[in-house]
Amino acid sequence: MAKKAKQTTHGTPAVLALERAGVAYTPHAYEHDPASPLSYGLEAAAALGADPAAVLKTLVADVDGRLVVGIVPVDASLDLKALARAVGGKRATMAAPAAAQRATGYVVGGISPLGQKQRHPTVLDEAAGSRERxxxxxxxxxxxxxxxPADLLRLTDGVLAPIART
Structure with a gap:
């Protein structure tokens, strides 16, 4: 019996979700350096030669006892009060890394807003919504x-709100 040809897909749940939905996307692989002094997001922006304001990080927070995903540029911080307001909550704290990993199915530094194990309310910083990609x-x-960004919002059932702090 002949072996199947190796697939060219990157095979992660995020990529598979994009392919199932028929969304136009481009994969960008780079060599992750565990010794890099940069944050995961800034390392990605530098490796890809991309504007850090267009490269987004996916953060998981606990808002009044439920997990919420906030997506902000890698050169900004997540405004927890703004995130709580965006989902009708009062108080937000960052989720413990182990809880974020369990809930999303991804490791810290590789958490995608797409293809997560469980669906969570998702908020995309409004500045990202005006970008082409x-x-x-x-x-x-x-x-x-x-x-x-419109495809990202559609696939995550996300909303736009001003949740980034520079």
């Missing part, structure tokens, strides 16, 4: 995907 994690360290 944004980069988000493709589901592992060393892989980003670029896509239209």
């Amino acid at each position: 944004v980069y988000v994690s493709g589901g592992r360290r060393g892989l980003d995907v670029s896509l239209a």
Whole structure:
């Protein structure tokens, strides 16, 4: 019996979700350096030669006892009060890394807003919504995907709100 040809897909749940939905995207693989002094997101922006404001990080927060995903540029911080307001909550704290990994199915530094194990309310910083394309994690360290913000919002059932702080 002949072996199947090796697939060219990157095979992560995020990439598979994009393919199932028929969304136009571009994978961008780079060599992740565990010794890099940069944050995961800034390392990705530098490796891809991309504007850090267009490269987004996916953060998981606990808002009044439920997990919420906030997506902001890698050169900004997540405004937890703004995130809580955006989902009708009062108080937000960053989720513990182990809780974020369990809930999403991804490791820290490779958490994608796409293809998560469980669906969570998702908020995309409003500045990212006006870009033609944004980069988000493709589901592992060393892989980003670029896509239209409208597609990102549609696939995550996300909303736009001013949640980034520079």
